[in-house]
Amino acid sequence: MGESDYLADPMADSSRVLVLNSGSSSLKFALLDPHSGEQYLSGIGEALGGPEPLLTWKSPGQKHSRQLDSGAAHGVVIDLLVRDLLAGSQPAAGNLIAVGHRVVHGGEQFAHSVVIDQKVIDAIAECAALAPLHNPPGLLGIHAAINAFPEIPQVAVFDTAFHQTLPRHAYLYALPYALYRDQRIRRYGMHGSSHRFVCERAAELLRKPLRELNIISAHLGNGASVTAVRNGQSVDTSMGLTPMEGLVMGTRCGDIDPGLLLHLGDALGFSLEKISSLLNRESGLLGISQLSNDCRELESAAADGHEGAKLALEIFCYRLAKYIAAYTVPLQRVDAVVFTGGIGENSIFVREQVLHQLRHLGFHVDAKHNESIRFGAEGRITAADSAVALVIPTNEEWVIARDAAALVRPGE
Incomplete structure (x- = not known):
């Protein structure tokens, strides 16, 4: 055929x-x-x-x-x-x-x-x-x-298109401006289709127009990022020039001291290729735990007393909670935090630990709801008198299909 x-x-x-x-x-x-x-x-x-x-x-x-x-x-x-x-x-x-x-x-x-x-x-x-x-x-x-x-x-x-609404003070690095002017070195962000989808769905669940909502979206998988969405537009996001910046990920390091790169090259003799492999493929949950980049395996090992797994999960949750708290600055008012991606949609432990660290912002987990909303389910996981946290399964394929259809069959 x-x-x-x-x-x-x-x-x-x-x-x-x-x-x-x-x-x-x-x-x-x-x-x-x-x-x-x-x-x-x-x-x-x-x-x-x-x-x-x-x-x-x-x-x-x-x-x-x-x-x-x-x-x-x-x-x-x-x-x-x-x-x-x-x-x-x-x-x-x-x-x-x-x-x-x-x-x-x-x-x-x-x-x-x-x-x-x-x-x-x-x-x-x-x-x-x-x-x-x-x-x-x-x-x-x-x-x-x-x-x-x-x-x-x-x-x-x-993936980067959704984040083209970032203001200059959010996307520019504190480097010589010529690097942006001539080379376009700046923060770009990733996972745009996912953040866009779950924010649109959150607006439906909250029964408010997206243009009136402020949402922090956490896409958590082997790659992970968090985005501040104000009135439906991305105004800050954790990934940067490349998909390496920001949160701890499965095998990527997330935020580090840039001076570390100089140390790896000058003091330890690492080549650029070796540094790239180290930061992209050998770090993150895998590097800390020395066991796995799979959150499910780490949670099981941590329950059995594996110290590396415990530490990896502790760092992962802490970094995410810190980013969410930081994004209250550009938003001022947060109508909902949304968890998505393989970890965000399914990890009872991660969601509970992160929200517990955000209790000063009014988040209190409803244990029963948190335990039941997994494997494709969606809904609220915080108590009725708490700030709102939702779990929404992402659907990047649908976003891509919708955009494709709108371009080739406008008005259909």
Whole structure:
């Protein structure tokens, strides 16, 4: 079955968007209705380029997996997606109107999602140095999708776009201004689609317009960031020029003394490559615990007395609580704190510890609600007389699909 078989049927009941999220050794995909968010197919190719790549996917009521040939990369997954998986998802795939791509870094060039052309591809490539673990594989996914669907519009949705509303005093570093003027070195922020989605959903739950709300959104996963949203716009965020700044993450260090980099190079003889690997892949929860970057494993080990796991979780929660407290400065009034991402949506322990450290701001956990809201559930986890904290599962795929549909079918 060829690409033309998936072109949009104007008589079909509803449009479909294929969403691709390319990592350095992975490719996540989802076929969904951009209006309802309903997913008809989703999956992931993992360990791509390695000796044992694996493709797993699910459609309503079914789960599948397939071992791929050694060295299989992004293009192989997309070929299988077109040839086999989408063909098996008919008629849902029969009205494909766009392919939406998550792109981590768009620099200052993109404040909104855009239809991809060569200028956009070139701009994404120019930003690769700012997100070396994300933009290059993102481009691999874009090129593979263009080859597979040459007649279907491709749309880029940027993690950084949501944060282009930051004021200058929040995004500029205290460096010689020429570095910003000439090189655009500044804070950009990430996880924009996630922060945007959960804030919009929080407004619905609170039954107020987003433009009237001040929200602190905490996206907590292997990558983690927290954002201050005032009247619906991002005004400060913890990630910076790259996805390394801010919170403690799975394997990334978060905030450190910049002088440490000089010490690692001058005193210990570390190369730039070794420093990059240390800060991006060997630090964070993994580095502190010397055990794992998986919060679930650390919580289990900590309960069994593992000191490294206890310390890693303590630092993670403290850093997050400190950031949330700091973001009361740009907001002044906080209508809700929102937890999302794999850790934020599921870790009873992390949410409880963080909110306990914020009790001076009026947060008091409702233990029963906190324990029950997990695994896709949403709702309030603080007491009735407390400041509001919510858990909202993120849905970046839906944001990407919505933006793609709005660009290729405006007004639909």
